[in-house]
Amino acid sequence: MGRAEERRARKKGARRAKRAAKAGGIRRFFTWKWLLGYVLGLCLLFIGGFFVLYLMVSVPPANAAAKAEANIYKYSDGTIMAKTGQVNRESVPLSKIPKPVQHTFVAAENKDFYSDSGVSFTGTVRGLINTALGRGKQGGSTITQQYVKNYYLSQEQTVSRKLKELVISLKVDQQKSKDYILAGYINTSYYGRGAYGIQAAARAYYNKDVEDLSVAQGAYLASVLQAPSQYDWSAAGPNGKRLVKARWNYVLDNMVEKGWLSASERKGMKFDVPVDPRPIPGAEGQAGYAIEAAKKELVKAGVSEDELLAGGWTITLNIDRKKQQALEKAVHTQLTDKLDPKERKVDGYAQVGAVSVDPKTGGVVAMYGGAGSTEHYWNNATRADYQPASTFKPLILASALENGSTTQDGTPITASTVYDGTSRRPVKGSAVGFAPPNEDNKSYGPISVQKAMNNSVNSVFAQMAVDVGLEKVKSTAIDLGMDEEAGGFDVRPAMSLGVMGASPYQMAGVYATLDNHGKKVTPAFVKSAEKGDERAELPDPTNGQAISRGAADSVTSVLTGVVDDGTGQAVRQQGQAVAGKTGTSDDNKSAWFSGYTPDLVTSVGMFGEGEKGKQVSLKGTAGGGRVNGGDFPARIWAAYTEAALNGEGASKFDLDTDMGAAVKPPAPPSSSETSESPSASPSASASDSESPSASPSASASDSESPSASSSASPSDDTSPSPPDPSGSASDDPPGLLRRQQQQQP
Known part of the structure; x- marks a missing residue:
């Protein structure tokens, strides 16, 4: 071997030795023991960070949107006269929701709700990854987490909001009963058709109060929560109807699995098609006069204006729907149909007010306040500026x-x-x-x-x-x-x-x-x-x-x-x-x-x-x-x-x-x-x-x-x-x- 070849061989050896030394150094740092240590360290760091987060984050007060409710005004027979407020929600206690209907929501969203810790860590991690990668909404949240999102937080999709949701959900699960959480979830969720909460949804989709819902109807309302717009039967296309029926079947099958519904009942159950949507009654016409009169009466009875403004009241009036219609018709046929303000100026000055009372109960069974509360501000039935x-x-x-x-x-x-x-x-x-x-x-x-x-x-x-x-x-x-x-x-x-x-x-x-x-x-x-379990104390109309x-x-x-x-x-x-x-x-x-x-x-x-x-x-x-x-x-x-x-x-x-x-x-x-x-x-x-x-x-x-x-x-x-x-x-x-x-x- 010549000297040149010997020099080349020594250089190659040196390079090999250098590479070997380098590889040995890396292996020293990335042995399985080192890797396990790294993982444990990261876990400890995460646990420590989560512990600090748990200590720092407290359960906040409810957000304004979750507390906003409508006031529902009803005729004496229970039919709705009007709803007031920006949010069509009427919270009801869980005792008013039939137990099988309660189970439809658990079966739809979180069938292990009664035994879980209030959170789904796998679902939360999946949601965090989806959020970080910009993939939209997460899936797999528990009922508790969804309630926390609705009631305490916002609908924004951020990592910080999801971490807060996790911590607050754990605390809420520890502090509140499962029934409390379930009632909150059912009452704060959005069902479509402008309806927040199950009572408004029962009215919107089946024109009945929540206590009258069947299991089949409850299963539909539980199903529609997944995609309110897509699953609204009246607006859904063929695919939307197919999907919501599949979801409906999924809910009922889960109920059978959990023992909340017998197989024979499940077999005979048919999908109950919701009614077509109807406009929410407002405060126009005579209803506006009645609403204002009722508010004044409630304030006089001790219900504050702030309480009424907060909403959530179901107010049943003494007004009889048929008598009210009869009074309005009498005013029109006997007077207003005969008026022609364009022909006679005085006809535009004529105002009518009327009140009809049951003398045995004291209830106002009919009232005519004028052309309509949005057309004539003064309620002619209660104004006291004219001589009797x-x-x-x-x-x-x-x-x-x-x-x-x-x-x-x-x-x-x-x-x-x-x-x-x-x-x-x-x-x-x-x-x-x-x-x-x-x-x-x-x-x-x-x-x-x-x-x-x-x-x-x-x-x-x-x-x-x-x-x-x-x-x-x-x-x-x-x-x-x-x-x-x-x-x-x-x-x-x-x-x-x-x-x-x-x-x-x-x-x-x-x-x-x-x-x-x-x-x-x-x-x-x-x-x-009444508002939930609260009832206003009203005076006896016939006393003394x-x-x-x-x-x-x-x-x-x-x-x-x-x-x-x-x-x-x-x-x-x-x-x-x-x-x-x-x-x-x-x-x-x-x-x-x-x-x-x-x-x-x-x-x-x-x-x-x-x-x-x-x-x-x-x-x-x-x-x-x-x-x-x-x-x-x-x-x-x-x-x-x-x-x-x-x-x-x-x-x-x-x-x-x-x-x-x-x-x-x-x-x-x-x-x-x-x-x-x-x-x-x-x-x-x-x-x-x-x-x-x-x-x-x-x-x-x-x-x-x-x-x-x-x-x-x-x-x-x-x-x-x-x-x-x-x-x-x-x-x-x-x-x-x-x-x-x-x-x-």
Whole structure:
């Protein structure tokens, strides 16, 4: 070998040695022992990091979106009237969800839910990898993890959010029961069709409450969670329908596997096709008025506005769906269909408000608030800025009977007591000059209280109010349900003409109290209100005796004469007992009919509302002249009542009284007994005033509004009245009936 070859050989050897040394060094660092050590080190590092993360991350408060719910408003029969709120969710306790339906969700999403630790580490790792690689949504999360994502976190797809989800899920599983977690998951998940939570989904897909769901229906709702848009049967294509049915079968098979469903039941189960989607009821039309009235009532009962704003309430109203439809139809057919604002400017001013009440329960069964809450802001049914006019007159008589009042000459006031019905006759016993005109300035001469009520004679009731005592009249009115804070409720003789403010809601309550034999009725819109297991404490709508039964029944008896032989003849119905009173305010700015049968009380008010809410005259509405209470309001009342009762109403009042048009009249007195004083003794009565006559009275129109030319205008009368000069036994609680019994020999 030459020297050159020897040098080359030495260089090759050196290179080999160098490579061998290098390889040996690498092998020293990457032996299996070293590799195991590296893995263990990484695991310890991960565990340590996770431990630190576990300590640092706490269970946060619920996110706003998860807590947002709708308030559900229902008719008395349980059908939905409206839903309010930006999120269509109505959370329900797990106790309302049938157990088999609960199992459909567990079988669909996490069949080992009841025994797992709340997390799926393999699923989480897979989700982290997918997220890191930008592959979209993860799969394999447990029910607990999905609940945590919905309730505590957000829907964003980030590694940090998924790590938080893992930690919080472990803590929630330790702190909460499985039932709590399952209820949260079912109530926070999105089901499509705008429905969040199972109750909204049950309504959206099957038009029923969650407690009425079948297993087959529950399995569909559990299936649709995987892909709400794709699996909505009404919108799904052939592939979507195939996939959701496969998912449905998967859910049921898992239930059989877990022993939650028998094989025989599973075999006979058929897919229940969901109903077509329908729009979510909103607050348009009359529903808007009802919702606002219900809210005010709940706030008054102790439910805060913030609680209502948070949502989640199921509020069942007393409103009867059929009666509500009947009232709306009556308003349209009897008035609004006849209006033509383009032809007659006054037609655009006509507003109607009405409230109908069940006198036995106090529930508001129907309400008309106007053209619609989005078209006319003010609720005409509850507004109290218009005068009730002569619908106030029965309250004066009620006060007289309740207080055992007498006339100026000491004669007890009854239905047969005779007053001087001369128009513009100055009221006696008042320190304030007051001489109201009757309608059309008509004078009646000596006239009984019954006949004066039939024909709404202002001069008689102005005198009677002073005879009773204006403070006592006001006190009785408030006891019956009128609002002391209403505008114009000043203690003055003009009060007898009903010049204070009142609403159809208030007047319906007053007349319902009379119908309920004097037991106080405070009309109630809300039947029940609940949120989960919480229930609002609502007051009893019929509580306490406002006036004695004898006084109330006597007024009812008298008011039957208004219908049979007076200004309210438009509401007469064959075979049906009806009591009521018309009213028409000064300048014809309002017209009323408030009346009742033994089973239904309704007050209808018609108001002239001009621009910017200014009160204007109704004269000329629908092409007619003066609008009286016996006109449109009475016709609306009659059409509604006939449809609402539909043969259900009782035909006679059960009255405990011996006076008024509803009872047999006494023998006619001789004409010589008639007195020329403002009132005479009860024996000096006109026989034709005690019972309905065979023919209409001479004047069947309202007679309550003082003329504009009257020197004793109510608006000019601001001085308080003097104490009652009659010397009546006003402190006698049982009232007139007891006084009469004491006076009998």
